[in-house]
Structures are given as C-alpha cells and as structure tokens.
Amino acid sequence: MSELTDLLSVTAQLLLGLALLLTLGHLLRARSLLERVVALEILSASTVGGAAILTLTRGESATIDLALAVALVSFTGAIAFGSFIERRRSDG
Amino acid sequence: MVDLSAFLDLVAALMAVLGAFFLALAALALFRMPDIYSRLSATSKAVTLGASMLLGAAAVGGGDAGLVWRALAGIAFLFLTSPIVGHVLGRAAWRSGVEPVVVYRDPFPTDPLGDAATEGPLGPDGRPEGVRRSGEAG
Numbered sequence: 001m002s003e004l005t006d007l008l009s010v011t012a013q014l015l016l017g018l019a020l021l022l023t024l025g026h027l028l029r030a031r032s033l034l035e036r037v038v039a040l041e042i043l044s045a046s047t048v049g050g051a052a053i054l055t056l057t058r059g060e061s062a063t064i065d066l067a068l069a070v071a072l073v074s075f076t077g078a079i080a081f082g083s084f085i086e087r088r089r090s091d092g
Numbered sequence: 093m094v095d096l097s098a099f100l101d102l103v104a105a106l107m108a109v110l111g112a113f114f115l116a117l118a119a120l121a122l123f124r125m126p127d128i129y130s131r132l133s134a135t136s137k138a139v140t141l142g143a144s145m146l147l148g149a150a151a152v153g154g155g156d157a158g159l160v161w162r163a164l165a166g167i168a169f170l171f172l173t174s175p176i177v178g179h180v181l182g183r184a185a186w187r188s189g190v191e192p193v194v195v196y197r198d199p200f201p202t203d204p205l206g207d208a209a210t211e212g213p214l215g216p217d218g219r220p221e222g223v224r225r226s227g228e229a230g
Contacts, residue, residue: 002098008105012146015112022119034128034185038135041177042122045139046115048170049146052163053108056153064150064159068166071143075173082180086187 009057016053019046037081044074097155104153111145114138127193128185136178144170 023046027039051067054060118138125131144167151163 002101005098005101005105008102008109012105012108012112015109015116019112019116019119022116023122026119026122032128032190034181034188034190035131037181038128038131039122041181042115042118042135042139045118045143045170048143048166049111049115052143052146052150053112055150055159056104056108059154061154061156061159061162064147064154064162064166067147067150068162068169071166071169071173075169075177078177079180082177082184085184088188 009053012053013050013057016046016050020050033081034085037078037085041074041078044070044077048074100155101153104149107145107149107152111142111149114142114145118142126195128190129182129192132178132182132185136174140170140174 020043023039023042027036027043030036030039047070048067051063051070054063055067115138118135121134121138122131125134147163147166147170151160154160154163
C-alpha cells in the first residue's frame with residue numbers, strides 16, 4: 001500500500017471511531033427503549049463497517065464473515081425488539 | 093502502464109473513507125434530530141449507504157473471489173433488511189404512542205431576529221401547539 005492509501009484508511013478508521021463514540025453517547029443519554037434500539041442499530045452497522053475495514057487493511061478474508069454474522073444478529077434483534085415493544089404496549 | 097492493483101487499493105480506500113463518513117453522519121443525526129421518527133428516517137438511509145460502501149471497499153481491495161461474493165451478499169442483505177428494520181421500529185414507536193415532534197418555522201415572523209423555530213407536538217390545525225400566526229387571537 002502506498003502512503004496515500006494508508007492515510008485514507010487511517011482517516012476511515014478515525015471517522016468510524018467518531019461514529020462509535022457519538023452513538024455511544026446517544027445510547028447513554030437516551031430516555032426511552034426505542035431510542036436505545038435505534039442507537040444499537042447504528043452501533044452494529046458501525047461494527048459491520050469496522051470488520052470490513054479490517055478485511056481491507058489486514059488482508060484477512062475471515063473478518064467479512066464476522067461482518068455478515070453481526071448484520072444478521074442485529075437484524076433479528078431489531079425485529080425482536082420492535083415486536084416486543086409493540087406487544088408490551090397492547091398488553092398493558 | 094498503470095498499476096492496476098495500486099489503483100484498486102486507492103479506490104477501495106476512498107470508498108472506505110466515504111462509507112465511514114456516512115456512518116459518522118448517521119451518528120451525528122442522532123443528536124441533531126428532534127424525535128425518534130426523524131432519527132429513524134435519517135439514520136436508516138445513511139447507515140445502509142455507509143456500511144454497504146465499507147463492504148464494497150473490502151470487495152474492491154480484497155481481490156479474492158470468495159471475498160467479493162461474500163461482500164456482495166452482505167450488501168444485498170443490508171439493502172433488504174434495513175427498510176424492514178426502519179418500518180418495524182417506526183411502527184412500534186407509533187403504536188406505543190410516541191408523539192412526533194414538529195419543528196415549525198414561521199415564514200413571516202413578527203420578530204425576524206428572534207429564534208422563530210418552535211418544537212412541540214402537532215395541534216389540531218396541523219401546526220405545533222403553542223404556535224399562533226401573527227394577528228391570530230391566542
């Protein structure tokens with residue numbers, strides 16, 4: 001990799017870290033459960049992106065399987081949380 | 093003779109920066125948006141684009157055929173599931189009674205230098221409660 005490519009991938013990782021920190025801040029200051037679920041969605045998407053960047057910079061093809069697994073789990077979790085919040089409201 | 097591998101590395105790094113930028117934008121939208129509906133609307137699109145661009149960067153820069161197919165499968169999965177997640181969460185918010193917050197900006201403010209934006213739940217006339225047109229009896 002050339003120097004420019006290195007600089008660009010470091011920039012991408014810094015931006016991703018910024019996204020993770022902002023999302024974590026919103027996760028801590030959120031009042032309701034739904035706000036936290038939205039923040040968790042962004043957190044898991046950032047994890048998918050981080051695994052993809054790891055694949056790009058280190059040349060390991062195993063971490064992209066990690067990205068796929070995290071995407072699958074976050075989708076299932078979001079659907080479960082949504083139906084749980086709906087059902088909790090209609091029961092009470 | 094252009095070195096194809098170095099060029100692909102450069103393209104992949106640019107895509108990675110763009111994708112991480114969109115993810116950071118989605119995280120920023122969590123702070124800038126007033127209620128959960130606008131947060132969902134802003135973040136679901138930015139998150140899909142950002143994560144897909146990062147997976148595409150891995151596909152372009154990786155150079156392995158299996159890697160490319162797995163990254164494409166991940167992109168397709170994200171594009172299929174992200175609208176479903178946005179719909180389910182928005183429906184859960186609506187059915188559990190979360191009121192949308194509307195930011196109303198008076199187009200003809202009586203005090204042009206003051207802060208004319210008002211936030212609040214919708215009133216019966218389609219404008220937020222507490223906002224009255226100038227000259228209207230309060």
